[in-house]
Amino acid sequence: MADSIKEQFEKQGYVILKELYTIEETKKLKEEAAAILSKHEVDKSGVFLGLTPESTLFKEAAVTPRLTNALKEIIGHSVVFLNDKLVFKNASTDFGSPWHQDYSYWHGSHKYSVWIALDDADRKNGCLKIVPGSHLSTVNHDGNASDNLGFTNRLDEKEIDQSQVVDLPASKGDAIVFHDLLLHASYPNTSGADRWALISTYKDGTQPDPDYPWAKAAFAL
Numbered sequence: 001m002a003d004s005i006k007e008q009f010e011k012q013g014y015v016i017l018k019e020l021y022t023i024e025e026t027k028k029l030k031e032e033a034a035a036i037l038s039k040h041e042v043d044k045s046g047v048f049l050g051l052t053p054e055s056t057l058f059k060e061a062a063v064t065p066r067l068t069n070a071l072k073e074i075i076g077h078s079v080v081f082l083n084d085k086l087v088f089k090n091a092s093t094d095f096g097s098p099w100h101q102d103y104s105y106w107h108g109s110h111k112y113s114v115w116i117a118l119d120d121a122d123r124k125n126g127c128l129k130i131v132p133g134s135h136l137s138t139v140n141h142d143g144n145a146s147d148n149l150g151f152t153n154r155l156d157e158k159e160i161d162q163s164q165v166v167d168l169p170a171s172k173g174d175a176i177v178f179h180d181l182l183l184h185a186s187y188p189n190t191s192g193a194d195r196w197a198l199i200s201t202y203k204d205g206t207q208p209d210p211d212y213p214w215a216k217a218a219f220a221l
């Protein structure tokens, strides 16, 4: 019998929810995200934190039943949505995100992020790559971050065993739920087209945490 979502997550540190949103729903999310960027006069690629506090469409997307059922199976009955962010790489973005574990940025209880493709993503435009099973240990983030590309906590590429790396190409509307110790990075976008992704972060509501400034609009599911 195939592993359950919880078993897959516990072994690999991630699960893929194919077609979590339809093409039409994903198109609406991308249009809404573009409207929010435009309202804030953001015109170059990067990261925009906090779509759900501005838009009921994103709030509805964050609580879509197939996703919340999967999260409850993985996390338990008490799940809290913390925040979401848009990682919007446009044609001019030719750098990938370096290898890291998200936990190095927030500490506290473990968190669970959902990476949602708003565009089809592959090796040419910056899909995610991960090391399955790497969520079982914490590693040092002492890589050189002097390139001004953010990600101040990162690993040196040569610390990654390339034979263990798995690419996670995704179609629009697919979602990847991953543990905050899963080692991940993304390829540069060399396609000349957009690669936009939405990342929503959740936690176990029974676990204490500091009052994160980035999660002011948190709510329990």
Ligand SMILES: O=C(O)CCC(=O)C(=O)O
Pocket (backbone or CB within 6 Å): 087, 096, 097, 102, 126, 184, 185, 186, 197, 199
């Ligand atoms: O979507 C990407 O390029 C990766 C983003 C990422 O790893 C992160 O924000 O933690």
